[in-house]
Amino acid sequence: MAMSARKSDLSRLHDVELAAFAAAGGRREFGELVRRHSASVRGLLRRMGAEPALADDVAQDAFIQAFERCADFRGEGAFSAWVRRIAARLYIKRRQKEARWTDLDAAGEPEAATPDHGQTLDLDEALKSLNELERVCVSLCHGAGLTHSEIAAALNLPLGTVKSHVKRGLDKLRARLDVGPKPQGRCADVGS
């Protein structure tokens, strides 16, 4: 494999190939990965409840960390999912420095606009009706692909608490989004 891809070739390369170049120090190739997946990472962080400036700051850190750890990416899952997990964990660490999640749990329910019957909100609007922990748990589960156990470990919360936050969050989302019947956790751990 050549040491770096030509600029015109970059858009044709698969994420795994770009990541291999990046692991060898290819900054241009990594730039292409950033171009492809920045919206996905920034979007997840905002859906987790991060303010735009903080979300962008954490997203930048996540990409820098991903570049340094690119050799660890084996292409077993999607590159965007891998970076989203890095970003989600960085955001959790950042938030944990500021406040404990258990304290946030007592913050109460946010006030969100109630849609008229049959009106469909988009996900970003619907997420505003969740409290912070529900929002984080649902986003980690369905946006970053973490299992309930991984979320519990990352947030330092009991597994049962995480499961109930995910369930309550999904219930609220279902009601807001008007997309079908009562949900159950999809990212439940095997055997749990």
Added chain:
Amino acid sequence: MSDRDAFDGEIERLFARPPAFGDDAVFIERVGRRLNRNWRLRATVLTAAGVVGGFVAVREMLDIGVGGALARITETTVSATEAAQSLSFLEVLSRLETGGLDMVSTPAMPLFWLVSLAVIAAAFYAGLRANSA
């Protein structure tokens, strides 16, 4: 497909669809700038470490009188070459085995430092290449 799976699938589909950002180009440029800055910093640190290591190695060599040691090595090599010229190949080999030629008493430390210097120079060169990449 159950209703539960249908809802989970819908939620995951919604999460997989990223929102549109008007400032994507700015974000990408900032990440690129940070990558380049980190890269330059790393190359500079490596280069500086190579230079400092080289200076330390040179100073150590001077402290242990490498000049004299080099002269001894040269002298030994010249005498060995002269001796070898007057002997057949088999005689040279037999003398080497018996230590007849004075090639094994070369001082070890100067050689060690010479090799170290070469390694440091190679690292320095690699650092320069990385910096210019």
